[in-house]
Amino acid sequence: MATIIEMRQELTDLGRELEQATKKGYEMAHDPKTEIEALQDQSDAIDRLQVRMALIKQDIAREEGTGSQNAEPVKSAKPRNGGFASLGEFVNAVHEADTPGGSRDKRLARVTDAATGANETTGADGGYLVPPEYADGILDLVKDESVIYPQARRVQINGNRLIEVYLNETNRKDPSTGSRHGGILAYWKGEADQYQAVKAAFAERTTNLSKLTAYCPVTEELLQDYAAIEGTLNDLVGREFAFKIDDAMFNGSGANNIPLGILTTGTGSNPNNAALVTIAKESGQAAATVNVQNILKMYNALIAQQRKKAKWYINQDLEIVLMQIMLQTGSISGEGTTGSWGMPIYTPPGAYGNANATMLGLPVEPNEHCAAVGSVGDIVLADMSQYLIIERAGVTKQSSIHVRFDYDETVFKFTWRAGGRPDWMSAIEAYKGNTKRSPYVALATRS
Secondary structure, three states: OOOOOHHHHHHHHHHHHHHHHHHHHHHHHHOOOHHHHHHHHHHHHHHHHHHHHHOOOOHHHHHOOOOOOOOOOOOOOOOOOOOOOHHHHHHHHHHHHHHHOOOOOHHHHHOOOOOOOOOOOOOOOOEEEEHHHHOOOHHHHHHOOOOOHHHEEEEEOOOOOOEEEEEOEHHHHHOOOOOOHHHOOOOOOOOOOOOOOOOOOEEEEEHHHHHHHEEEEHHHHHHHHHHHHHHHHHHHHHHHHHHHHHHHHHHEEEEOOOOOOOEOOOOOOOOEEOOOEEEEEEOOOOOOOOOHHHHHHHHHOOOHHHOOEEEEOOOOOHHHHHOOOEEEEEEEEEOOEEEEEEEEEEEEEOOOHOOOOOOOOOOEEOOOOOOOOOOOOOEEEEEEHHEEEEEEOOEEEEEEEOHHEEEOOEEEEEEEEEEEEOOOOOOOEEEEOOOOOEEEEEEOOOO
């Protein structure tokens, strides 16, 4: 039996092979000299790679103790319940059904929109909902491509919002204003002493589902290329969904159907992440710089319980700056010579045997959603497991030829119902001292 490390390596190798096979299928589909049999063989090869990867994922989940019940089922390349064998076969059937004089595949009758019951399965409206087995693959791609989303606390819901009750905690003082653990405080008492009454302060919050969509016109020629359409649409939409959910978790406004990001500091009635701790710049600090005091104060502001899962997220342009920061440990002055020495606080990938960059012992991850150097959010220390994502299972896909009929294109619409917010509702004042701490820490603007 292969080890988990060996299985993960095989999964990585298969992923590269699948990417190359999909690219080849795309090139074959656009080559007028390609025989249909060769194109079908390439499509079959892609299906086999996908099935093999799904099997390995199940084995890894089983070995890690998640159990076969939680492992995702292998998606067979063969049609289930008389359905379509691939997304390419389905979209080609939709195109044929909606083309004047074309025939309508009877399997389309099984495809219905249970959510609205509207006219999305009628030829007159030209809309069809893709069978659910083809929607799951895009969410798999989102998980693989996203940097931040897989770390979040994810909750699947059946409705359109999640209502939660939480303990209202803003400080750890003892005695406090009744805030620690929401007011559930304990007291030392002697024999026959009267118990001191405590009462928890609860609050309620609502997280609403939003809708992330992609709108993809596809030419009549491309619809005939099964391997190309499946690989291209799934890959590009999955990548874009991954980009958008990561960006929302960092920078989302919390308004206009956008999740609330950890860096959002609204004013007045505007949505606000009250749990964000922002570290002020040092006196006289130059614009667009980061210094050792900034880093140490950010590290101190991260609540200790979250350090095991926390990471530094940085704008990639900051790598050059961090490599030059030293923690001074000594100095020399005399006979016209002055100087100092110290130790680096940032360790680049490959140094001292580390596979990845670290700073003060925590991973450092360049992230394109971080702000430009010098702005709030260019460097962030956060535990993103303390971010809530709610979602409806799967990604739905619909198609219509009528929107772009005069361009000889079929439009495919992808929809993912998801929402999110920081899990912590406020920063917490320390038990001793006045320092405020949180799972989300950023550096103030240096301009």
